[in-house]
Every structure is written in C-alpha cells, then in structure tokens.
Amino acid sequence: xxxxxxxxxxxxxxxxxxxxxxxxxxxxxxxxxxxxxxxxxxxxxxxxxxxxxxxxxxxxxxxxxxxxxxxxxxxxxxxxxxxxxxxxxxxxxxxxxxxxxxxxxxxxxxxxxxxxxxxxxxxxxxxxxxxxxxxxxxxxxxxxxxxxxxxxxxxxxxxxxxxxxxxxxxxxxxxxxxxxxxxxxxxxxxxxxxxxxxxxxxxxxxxxxxxxxxxxxxxxxxxxxxxxxxxxx
Amino acid sequence: xxxxxxxxxxxxxxxxxxxxxxxxxxxxxxxxxxxxxxxxxxxxxxxxxxxxxxxxxxxxxxxxxxxxxxxxxxxxxxxxxxxxxxxxxxxxxxxxxxxxxxxxxxxxxxxxxxxxxxxxxxxxxxxxxxxxxxxxxxxxxxxxxxxxxxxxxxxxxxxxxxxxxxxxxxxxxxxxxxxxxxxxxxxxxxxxxxxxxxxxxxxxxxxxxxxxxxxxxxxxxxxxxxxxxxxxxxxxxxxxxxxxxxxxxxxxxxxxxxxxxxxxxxxxxxxxxxxxxxxxxxxxxxxxxxxxxxxxxxxxxxxxxxxxxxxxxxxxxxxxxxxxxxxxxxxxxxxxxxxxxxxxxxxxxxxxxxxxxxxxxxxxxxxxxxxxxxxxxxxxxxxxxxxxxxxxxxxxxxxxxxxxxxxxxxxxxxxxxxxxxxxxxxxxx
Numbered sequence: 001x002x003x004x005x006x007x008x009x010x011x012x013x014x015x016x017x018x019x020x021x022x023x024x025x026x027x028x029x030x031x032x033x034x035x036x037x038x039x040x041x042x043x044x045x046x047x048x049x050x051x052x053x054x055x056x057x058x059x060x061x062x063x064x065x066x067x068x069x070x071x072x073x074x075x076x077x078x079x080x081x082x083x084x085x086x087x088x089x090x091x092x093x094x095x096x097x098x099x100x101x102x103x104x105x106x107x108x109x110x111x112x113x114x115x116x117x118x119x120x121x122x123x124x125x126x127x128x129x130x131x132x133x134x135x136x137x138x139x140x141x142x143x144x145x146x147x148x149x150x151x152x153x154x155x156x157x158x159x160x161x162x163x164x165x166x167x168x169x170x171x172x173x174x175x176x177x178x179x180x181x182x183x184x185x186x187x188x189x190x191x192x193x194x195x196x197x198x199x200x201x202x203x204x205x206x207x208x209x210x211x212x213x214x215x216x217x218x219x220x221x222x223x224x225x226x227x228x229x230x231x232x233x
Numbered sequence: 234x235x236x237x238x239x240x241x242x243x244x245x246x247x248x249x250x251x252x253x254x255x256x257x258x259x260x261x262x263x264x265x266x267x268x269x270x271x272x273x274x275x276x277x278x279x280x281x282x283x284x285x286x287x288x289x290x291x292x293x294x295x296x297x298x299x300x301x302x303x304x305x306x307x308x309x310x311x312x313x314x315x316x317x318x319x320x321x322x323x324x325x326x327x328x329x330x331x332x333x334x335x336x337x338x339x340x341x342x343x344x345x346x347x348x349x350x351x352x353x354x355x356x357x358x359x360x361x362x363x364x365x366x367x368x369x370x371x372x373x374x375x376x377x378x379x380x381x382x383x384x385x386x387x388x389x390x391x392x393x394x395x396x397x398x399x400x401x402x403x404x405x406x407x408x409x410x411x412x413x414x415x416x417x418x419x420x421x422x423x424x425x426x427x428x429x430x431x432x433x434x435x436x437x438x439x440x441x442x443x444x445x446x447x448x449x450x451x452x453x454x455x456x457x458x459x460x461x462x463x464x465x466x467x468x469x470x471x472x473x474x475x476x477x478x479x480x481x482x483x484x485x486x487x488x489x490x491x492x493x494x495x496x497x498x499x500x501x502x503x504x505x506x507x508x509x510x511x512x513x514x515x516x517x518x519x520x521x522x523x524x525x526x527x528x529x530x531x532x533x534x535x536x537x538x539x540x541x542x543x544x545x546x547x548x549x550x551x552x553x554x555x556x557x558x559x560x561x562x563x564x565x566x567x568x569x570x571x572x573x574x575x576x577x578x579x580x581x582x583x584x585x586x587x588x589x590x591x592x593x594x595x596x597x598x599x600x601x602x603x604x605x606x607x608x609x610x611x612x613x614x615x616x617x618x619x620x621x622x623x624x625x626x627x628x629x630x631x632x633x634x635x636x637x638x639x640x641x642x643x644x645x646x647x648x649x650x651x652x653x654x655x656x657x658x659x660x661x662x
Contacts, residue, residue, distance in 0.1 A: 016255075016258065017255075017524075019258070020251060020254050020255045020258055021251065023254050023258070024247060024250050024251045024254050027250055027254070027587075027590050028243075028247060028250070028583075028587065030586070030590075031583050031586035031587045031590060032583050032586075034581075034583075034586045035581050035582055035583040035585070035586055038581035039581050042577060042581065045577060091577060094577075094578055148557060151554070151557050152557050152558075152560060152561035153561070155557065155558045155561040155562050156561045156562055158562075159561075159562040208561075210561070211562060
C-alpha cells in the first residue's frame, strides 16, 4: 500500500517543488524590481523638482543682483516658489518614511535644506531692499526621536500654508548633518530639547504652537495675501 | 519591530505565492486530462451503490434531496437510498415514513446525536459495492453518479469527490460563495492530480465500501467527519479523486452570522483534524497530503490572520495620525491633506506588488476553476471582486475564532476522543 503513495513522490516531484521555488523567487524578484523602478522614478521626480527650485532661486538671485536698485517689482516669479518648496517638503517627508533606504532621502533633504536657506536669505534681502513684508516661518523638528508634537506642528503649518499661500514655511530637520544648517541653528540658538521650534518673522517660539498662537505673533501674515498686488502697483 | 514584521510578511507571502504557483504549474501540466462531459454517458457496468442521506431537522428540504436522487440516471435496481433521521426535533421522521413505499428507499432512525452516528447507521445497513452520502440540503445533477462511477474504472481509486456548486445564489454573500466554491473546484482538482485531497465532502462523495472495512467507520471528528475520513484514507494510502463534472447543488448560508458559524466549524475542524493527523506533516511517505496540502492549509490560515494584524496596524497608524491632526488643526472629514490624489504618494513598496501578484494568482485559479467545471462560457463576473473584498474582511475573523476555539477546547476534545476510542476500540487504527 505504501509503495502506492511513494509513487506519488518520485524524484520528478521533488524537481517540481524546486522549479516552483525558482518561479516564486522570480516573482518576488519581479516585485522587488517593480518596486525599485517606481521608487527610482519618484526619486527622479524629486530631483527634477529640486533642479527646478535651484534654477528658480539662482535666477531670482541673479535678477535681484542685476536690478536691485532699479526695480522691486521684478520678483513676481517668487510666488510659486512657495508652493514648490512646500510640495518638495511633503515629498521628502514621505520618502523618509517610505523608501527602503533613507540614504537617498537624506541626500535629497540636504540639498533641499540648502535651497531653503538660500531662498530664505534672498527673501530677507528683498524684504529689506524693497520694504516688502513677506512673512516666513523657520520650523525646526526632529527625526531622532518619536516627536508627536512635531507631527502636530507639521499639520498646523500645512494648514497655515493653505490659509496663506504666500507664507514661506522652511522646515529643517534638526538632526541633519549639514554645516549650513548647524550655522542657522547656532544663530537662532535652537536647542534640541525644545523641539518643535519656530522662528516666526525672526521671533523664536518653542514647543507646539496652535494656528491661533502663530497668527497672533504674525499679525502681518494676513496682509501678505494681498500684499504683492498693492506693492506692485 | 517593523523589520520583524517585515520579515514575517515576506516569509508568509512567499509561502502563499509558492502554494498558488504550485497549483498553477500542476494545472498547466494536467489541464488536458480534465474531462467535462456535457452529454449523457453509458457505463460498461453499473456497480451497486447506496446513498446515505443523514437528516437533522430537515423536513423542508429532504424531499427535494431524495427526488433528485431518484432522478439520477442510474439503473434503479443498482441504486439504493438510505435515509437516516438523526434525532430530528421537527417532523422529518413523519415526512420520511411516506417514502418507504418506494422500494429503492429504506429509512432508519439514529437516536445518538451526531452526523457520524447517522452515517454509520447507514453503513451498517449497506451491502452494496459502493457507498456515498448526500447532505439533506443538497441536490444532485442527474448525470453526476454515472460520471463519478466512471472514475472507479481505475482500481486504485477508492473515493471520488464531486464539484459542489452554490444552488441559486440570491444575495451578494451567496454570489461571493459561488466564486469561492469555483475556486475550490480548481484547488480540489489540482490536489487530486497531486494525490493530496484532504476532504471528501459530505455532499455526494462516493467511496468503495471496502474503504470502511479497511480503515473503519466514521468517527466523531470535530464536526467535520468528512475531513477526518479523507485524512484517514490518505494515511492508509487510499487514493481519492475528484470528478469535476459531477455537479452537486448545495444550499449556502444567506447571512454573515450563518456563514461565520459554518466557517468557524470548518476551519476549527481542519485545525483539529490536522493536529490529530500531525504525523502526516512533512513525511514523504504519506505523499502530497503531508508535504503540500496540510502545510498549505496552515499557511493560508497564518497568512490570513497575519493580514488581519497587518491591516489593524495600518488602521491604527492612520487613526493615530488623524487624531493628532484633529488635535492640531481641528477635524477634517475630507482628510485635509493636499496630496490625497497625487500618484507620487501611491505606495511602491515591494509588498504592494507581492500582494498584487498573489491576488492575480488567486483570481487565475478561480477562473481556471470556472472554466474547468462549466466548460466554455463567460467566466469573469462581478462576483469575483465581491468575493475578494468580502472574504478579505470576513475570513480573518472566522479564522481567528476557529484558531482560538481550537486552542482553548484542546482538553475537552481530547477527552471526547479518548471516550470514543474506549467505546470503539476496533476503529483505533
């Protein structure tokens, strides 16, 4: 009777078990490959956005240097930069939590941070020269520990950005290894024990702040919405 | 934590994909051997057959079942029907008494509650070469018996299982079950090719009578005696085949609680029977049942429960994030994020593609099952996505309950088993 069953598992059958194993491995490799392919596409998208951001900032800078004394109305291109910056911020945040290796995300984030600082400096210069009142928020958060206050602060800032499209929000990962960022942290004396921290129009606020609290510190922020039009005319 | 979870996911999903690929390869190897007969066939000889119909409170459906048996295209003097009333509390016994006028039918009463007792009562009174049973909520296709009997031309074949089809699905749940049953045909036929069938279903599986002489009668087996007898046959090297064109129409639960109870019983039975026959696991001498069928059953149970936990963690993370968001900026029904519909934020992690591959393989099996038993025709239908959605949500729940029951009632069942063995020492093989 038992020879009957043993007939069911001839060498041939073991071969089949191995073939199926190889096919399954192949399917898994395909899944991995597809995942890699699409993730790389995403990274490419982010690189493209950064390149565009970089060009835009460089262009604004150049334009400003060329025409600084002549005209303050030439920096119209600045407005959509705000959207691009926040779009990029969301994508970086997403890639940090979703990509297999954080290396690429970190690399992108370093570059993005430099762009943010450059844009911030340029905006400050424009504000000074042209007497504009563009508002900005520097936001320092941490990824080194589980910071729920930071997550909440992120939601508040996203909401603020929706409410005031012209508001520039620059977010910085406190733990990012970048000398330019270290300098910024030093200038504003940000401490890692008091995160999240905000610099709202040069004024430092530590800990979680609600929309209302930020709006209070930033009374001019409401004006920014209509500011470009009145300024330009 | 996340990485442990990740590794577990890959192991479980690898095994699940492996099982599906194995079945698909088997299908491509053997698809030419699948026979679907549309017309009436004639057998060279018509061996004697007894069909046992166990009834418990089935006064409403039993006559339909008997009628369909009487309409089977099989010589009347070669087919006997034994109806056993298993301590019904309704008018089943009265209904049955009217049947005795028919010379093909004999009726019995079995006071000891339990389907296995009713079946054994029938077996005791059977003298035919072949014996099968039919649940009193099922009916058979007129050609089904001949089609099944044609498989017994092979002397090694000791039992043949039919294709069970959901009868007249009416609501969404029943359509979903129809899709599930169609997938089961595929699985069953593939297991038949591999020699690894693990259940000879209550509705209309036919056995050589010698099976019961060799390995003993039905046992109380966690309310799933049709699984136990199949495992016992496998253990003893008795071949079970599947006849895809022998259609049996069975009633299906029409509500979630009923379906839930049925599935908890089935899966509980599977786990307990698999535990009772654990010596079969990974032992090449028992063939496919131990190497493939039983392990893949365990994999699908583990996988589905894993899916439940996976979904729960995802849900928990989502809710936790939403709570934080509402604490920060107030509650937004529409989610309030700017990037809800941006393709960029669609997940491209490997597990997404693995899940897609797994679903494709399952649907391929389902379609093969449909093609196999209905022949040509339209196979894709809206019931497939409905089945996938409903079962993805409900299956983990009944699986978890069945596993829980199987673990907690360990002691009680063991004592039952012992009592049974003491009462029936002959069957202790």
